[in-house]
Amino acid sequence: MTEEIFQQFRDWIDNRHEYAKEWKERTNKKIIGYLCTYVPEEILYAADMLPVRILGSHEPPTVTEPYIFAMFCHLCRDCLAQGLKGRFNYIDGIVEGQSCLHLRQTFNAWRLHIPTNFAHYIHIPHGIQNPHAIPYLAQELAKFKKTLEDWTGKKITNEGLDKGIKIMNKNRELMRKVHEYRKLDNPKITGIEAMEMVLSSQMVDKQEHSKLLNKLLEELPNRNLNRNPGTRLMIIGSEDDDRVFMKNVEALGATFVIEEHCTGSRYLWDDVVPSEDRLMAIASRYVNRVPCPSKDWPEFTRIQHAVKLAKDFNVQGALVIQNKFCDPHGIEIPPLREALKQVGVQTYPLEFDVTVPWGQFRTRVEAFLETLTGLEELF
Amino acid sequence: MSEKSKEFWRWREYRHTMPNMDWHDAKMVTAGVDIGSVGSKAAVMLDGELYTYAAMRTGGVSEETAVKAMNWAIEETGLKTEDIHYVVGTGYGRVNVPFAKRTITEIACHARGAHYIYGPTVRTVLDIGGQDCKAIRCDEKGKVMSFLMNDKCAAGTGRGLEVFADLIRTPIEELGKTSLSVQDEPQPVSNTCVIFAKAESVALLRQGWPKEKVSAAYHLAMVNRIIDLLTKVGIEKDFVVTGGVAKNTGIVSRLERNLKLKPLEPKLDPILAGAIGSALFAKALYEKEIGLR
Amino acid sequence: MTQKYPIEPLKIWNEAKQLRGKYYENYLAAHELGGLRWAGGAWSFSAIPAGLGEDVYSITGEPHGATIAFFKDFTAKCHDAVEAAGFPRTLCAYMRNYWGSILLDKYIQADGNVVDEHPVPDFIWQDHICCSHAKWYQVARWLEEKKGKKVPMYCVDVSVGYSMDKPLEDYKINYIVQQLNDGIEWLEKVTGRTYNDKLLCEAVWNEINATKIWAEICTLNQTIPAPLDEKTMYSLYVMGTLMKHRPECVDIYRKLKAEVEDRVRRGIAAVANEKYRVITDTQPPWGFLKIFREMEKYGVVSLGSLYTFGLIGMWKYRPDGTWAPKDLPLEKPQTREEAVKMIVEWTVDRPEWAHFYLPEVKTKMILSIVKQWKVDAVLLHYNRGCEGLSVHIAENRHGLVKAGVPVFPFEGNMGDEREFDFPGTLARLTAFFESMGLKKLKE
Amino acid sequence: MITAGIDVGAKYAKIVVLEDGKSILTRANGIVGFDILKSVTAVSEKALDGTGLKRDQITRIVATGMGRKAIHRTPPINAEEIVPDVIADAKGTHHLISTVKTVIDVGAEEGRGVKVDENGKVRDFVINERCAAGAGTFIETMARALEVKVEDMGLLALKSTEAIPMNAQCCVFAESEVVTLIHSRVTKENISKAIHDAMAGRIASMVLRVGVEKDVALIGGVAQNPGFLPPLKKELNTEIIVPEHPQYVGAFGAALLALEMEGHQNE
Ligand SMILES: Nc1ncnc2c1ncn2[C@@H]1O[C@H](COP(=O)(O)OP(=O)(O)O)[C@@H](O)[C@H]1O
Ligand SMILES: Nc1ncnc2c1ncn2[C@@H]1O[C@H](COP(=O)(O)OP(=O)(O)O)[C@@H](O)[C@H]1O
Ligand code: SF4
Ligand code: SF4
C-alpha cells in the first residue's frame, strides 16, 4: 500500500502533463503555470483554478539560446525550454512571484514568445525584513486578485479565499507530518521519496494530493524500509529536482533526512494564519516564510533555519548544492557552510547543471561519506 | 616506428619487487588496485609493508587492465591471486576490479598512501592524475579531513600534459625538465582549457618561440590552476604531491617556487600512493574480517 | 591620411580627474577629517545620508569595483581571495572585486595606488533591485564581522517595478518613501547625530540637477561629428555614480556641458575620422578599453550606451515620442516630506531600472537612441560579470534585429578578465566591421 | 581571368583556383603545421602541380581563415587581399546555392553561423566562443578515446541503435565520459552517436542565436562527416543542404571575391 502511494507520486511527476490535461478535461477549469514558489497559490485556488509549477526536464536546452543568455541558471532556461517546446500548451496563463532575475527573464520570454492568454507578474517585496513589506504585498495581492477577476469576469470571494487558504494549509500540514518520520533513527521514508512527494504536490490538485497524504500517514507507522539508513544527509541549495542524483547518492549508503530548498521543506514549512483581512493574512505568510536568499537581508534568517533543521533532523553531513550561475544562493554558500560547521555539521559543495555528471560526482560524494563516517574503524 | 608517428605521450610502464622480502613469511597479504583514467597501478603489501607493484596505462576495458596490472605486479614472485587475503579497488574504475572485495575512493586512498610514503607529518596532499586534480587535507593518521576536486574544465591534469608532449614532440618523462631549461619564466598561456591551451601553444610556436619556452608557459598555466584549487582547500605543512604528474619536475618545482613551500621528497614512486593506500585499507579490512580489530 | 575633423583634448579633464582622486582620498581620510564614512551602491539614495552633515563621505561599490577591474593584477588577487573563501566565480564581478579587497585588507585608489587596510565604513546604506545588491553588503558586513568589526546596515527595497506608460501606483511610491523615512531615523540612531532636513533638501536638489545635466550632455552627442566618445564618457559619468548629490558634481557637470556645447559649435570631434557611429550596452570589460582604440582604426566612434546615458542621466519620453532629459520638478523641496517624495519620484524613472522589468522598454530606449543619435550599429556586451544589466539582453538583441539595426553581440566580463577573450573578440569585431563594408584606415 | 582563394584554417589549408569565376581549375588541401607559410606553400604547389599553371598567371589571390595574415602580401604566395571567414563563407555558399539564407560552417576549432542576404552579403553572424566542444576537434578527441579513425566516426554513429545522453560538454571530460560508457559496455556505435548529438546540440544552440532561416547550408570540414548532419537537422528542425566539396566553400568564396575586387579595380 505505501509503495503504491509513492508510486502514485512518481507517476504524477512522470505524467504531469497528462494529468493536467485530463484534469482540465474533467473539470473544465483553468490551469495556471507558475515559476516560483512565491506565487500565492491560495489565491489561484480561491479563483477555482489549478496552479501547477513549471519545472524543467533536464535535457540540455538548446532552444533557449535565442532568448536567454547562457550565464543564467539552468533552471530558468530549462523552464523556458518546456514552454518553447509546447509541453505546457494546456495552461491558460502564467504567473510569476518576484524572486530572482533569472526566473523573471523566463517569465518575460514566456510572455513574449509563447502564446498564453494571461500573464501576471507579482512584485513580491524583497525587503521582507522591513515592517512595510506586508501591507505593501497585501496591495500587490489585491491587484493580482483584481486582474484575475477582470480576466475571468468572476469575483473572488472571502469564502473562496478561505477555501484556498484551507487547501494549501492542509496540504502543507500533512507533508510536515510526514517529515516527522524522517527524524527517526531509521527514517520511514527516503529522501527521494520525500522529494517525489513534494514535487508531485506542486503538480497536481492539492485536494487529491492531500487525500493520498492522509492514507500515507495511516500507513507510515507500520512501515519498515528494510534498509540500512547509512549516513544521515541534508541537502541545501537552489531549487533541486534532480531525482537521478538523489537516488544515486542514497544508493551509496546514505539517506537524505531533510532538505532546505524550494522543492523540499522550504515549500511547506509555513502556513497562512487566518485573519479577517484575508489578503493581509496571505501576505504575512509569504513575507514571513522561510525565505529565498534573494530576499533574506540584512540578517541571514534562512541560514539560521537551515542550522535548526540540521539539528532537529540530526544530520551528519550536508551537501551544499549550487545551481550554476544561481547568484542568490551562491552568495550565501560560505556563510552557510560556516554556520553549519559551527554546530558540527560538515558540508561539501557541488555545482549542479542541467544534468549532473554522475561519474565525477560519485567519487566526491563517496569520498565525502567516507570522511563523515565510512572509514573510521580502519585507522 | 618512424619519428613522425612516435607517440611522445606514452610514458614508460614498469614493475618492481622489493628485494629481501618473502611473501611466505607474511601473516597478511593484501593488495590495492588503482584503476585511474590514464594509469592503472597494483600494489601488494606484506603485513602492511610494500612488497611488489606495477604501473601501466589504462586500456579500453578496465576489468582486463585490472587483471593485467595485478598479474604483472605478482609476476615472478610465485604469488597467486588466491594467496592474497584481501583486495581493495580504487580509482576511477574501482567498480571494475573483478577480484576486489571492496572499493574505497581514491581520495581516501591517496591520503593514506601519502601517509605511508611520506610519513605522518603530511597534512596536505595534492594528487594530480590523468583527468583530475585533487587537493586533500588529512590528519596525522592519514585520514581525510576535507578535499576538493577540479571542476568542469580538465585543464591542469596529466592528460593535458600528454597532449602537449605530443605537440612539441618531447617524451613526457622529459617534458618537465625541458620546461625548466628557460632562463626567465614567460607569461603563462592564458587559456585554461586543454584544447585551447594547445591551440594557443601552437600559435606561440608559430610566432617562433622555442619549444622550451612554450613548454614553460604551458606548465605555468597548469600550476596556476592547481594553486587556485590548493588555496581553496587551504595548504598546511607538510605538503606533498602524489599521482603520475608528481614525477613531472616542471610542475613540482614551479609549485614549490610559487607557493614558497617545498614539498617533501618521495621515498617511493608517488604514482603508487592510491594503490598503496588501498592495500593498507585492505589490511585493516582483513583484520576486521578475521576479528583482529 | 588627412583627418576629417579637428580634435582637441577636453579642458576639464584634469579637474575631473582630481575630483575623482580626491573623493577616494576623502573616504579614506574621513575619520581624520572628523567625519563619517559609509558604503553602498551607485544607485542608493545617497542624498539621504547627506542630511547627517557635510562631513559624510561615501564609497560606492560599482565604480569602486570598476576601478579595481582596471588594474588587472590587483583584480586577479581579489578574485583568488574570493574563490579561496568558497564563493562561486560566476557571481557579480564588481561584488567579487569589492569582497576581495576586504579579504585582502587592501584599498585601491583611483590612480592604482594600493594602501594597506580596507577602510571599514561606519555604516552601510544600500538599495536592492538586482539580486546581488543587498546581498553584496550583507556579505561584506559578514566578512568585516569575522575580523571583529560590526557594521550596521540599512537597505531599501526598490523592487516595485516600472511602468512604461503610466506612473507607478501610490502604494509603490509610498513603500519606498516609508522605508526612507525609517532610514532617516535609523541613521540618527546608528550615528548619534541629529538629522538636518535642510541639508537633505540641498542634496536632493543637487542630485536632481546633476542627473538632468548629465542627460543633457549626452544629448549633445547627437551631433555629427560626436564631441565625446564613450571611453571619455566613462571617466566623466563616474562622478555621477560616486557623488551625484554633491554640489561639486553639479558644478563640474555644468562646466562640462558648457565645454561640450562649445565643441559642438566649433565642430570638434572625439574621433578624427568618424565614419560609422555605434553604441554599446552595459559596462565594458574594463581591463580592455583599448578595444575602442581598435575601433577608431576603422573610423568607428562609440557614442555611449543606454548604460552611460541612463545610469546617471534621467530621461523621459516627450509627447512627440522623442527620448529626452527629464524635466526638473517645479521647485526645490523645502521639507523632509517633500524632499523624500521628490527623490523617490525622480529616481523610479531611472532607465537602468526600467529594463530590469520589461525587455520591451529597454529595446524601445535603445531604438530611440539609434534614431536620435544617428547610430549605425549596436554592440551588445553579453556581460558575464553582471546579471543585472544583461538580464533580457537576448530579447534586446531580437528587438534590434527585428527593427533592422545591425547588432554585434560579444561575450565578456566587465570585471574578470579571465572571461574576456581579447584577440578573439577583436577578430570577430573586425569581421563585423568588414561585413558592414568598413575598411581599416591607412595610418 | 584566373583568381584563387586560400582558406588557412586552424587545421587545414584549402586552395581553389578559379577561371572567370566559373570553372575550378584545381583545388587541394593539406595540414597547416607550425610554419604556416611553408605549409600553405606546399598546399599551393600541390594544387598547381601538373596543371601547368604558375603563380604569376593568377591575377589575384584572396586569403581567408584564421591564419590568413601569414600569407598576406608575403612571398612566395603573396595573397593580395584578406577577408574574414564569414564573408568568404557567405559569398561561396551563396554562389553555389542562391537561395541560401543561413550558412553553418564547422571547422576544426571554430563553428560559425552566418545569415546571408540575397546578394551573398553577411547580414549577421555568430562564432562559438571559448569552448572547443563545438568544433571538429571535439570529434577528433573522442575518436581517439574510442580508438576509431575520425573518418569512420560518422558512419559508426549512423549505425547506432539507441540514443544516450552525454553530460559532459567539455572535450576532456567528455573523453572520460566516453571511457565510462565503454566500460559500461555501451557499443561504439551508440557512443559515437551520443558524441555527434552533443556536438550538434552545441552548434544548434549557437546558430539559434542568429536565428535559422531557410535555406540552410552546412559547410566546412565537419560537413563531410555523415554522422553530424542528421542530429543537426533534428536539433534545428529544418532541412540542411550540404554543397559538394563543403570543405572548400570558404576558399571558393575567397576566389570569387578576388574576381570581384579585380572588377572593381578595373572600373
Ligand atoms: N615518468 C613520468 N614523467 C612525467 N609524467 C608522468 C610520468 N608517468 C606518468 N606521468 C603523468 O601521469 C599521468 C597519469 O597519472 P596517474 O596518477 O596514473 O593518473 P590517474 O590515476 O588519474 O589515471 C599521465 O597523464 C602523465 O601525464
Ligand atoms: N571525412 C571526414 N569525416 C569526419 N570529419 C572530417 C572529415 N573531413 C574533415 N573532417 C573534420 O573537419 C575538420 C576540419 O575542417 P576545416 O573546415 O578544414 O577546418 P579548419 O578550417 O578550421 O582547419 C577537422 O576537425 C576534421 O576532423
Ligand atoms: S536556481 Fe537560483 S537563480 Fe535559478 S531560479 Fe532558483 S533562485 Fe533563481
Ligand atoms: S550584477 Fe550588475 S546590477 Fe547586480 S550588483 Fe552586480 S553590477 Fe550591479
Ligand code: SF4
Ligand atoms: S573550455 Fe576546454 S577544457 Fe574547458 S570545458 Fe571547454 S573543452 Fe573543456
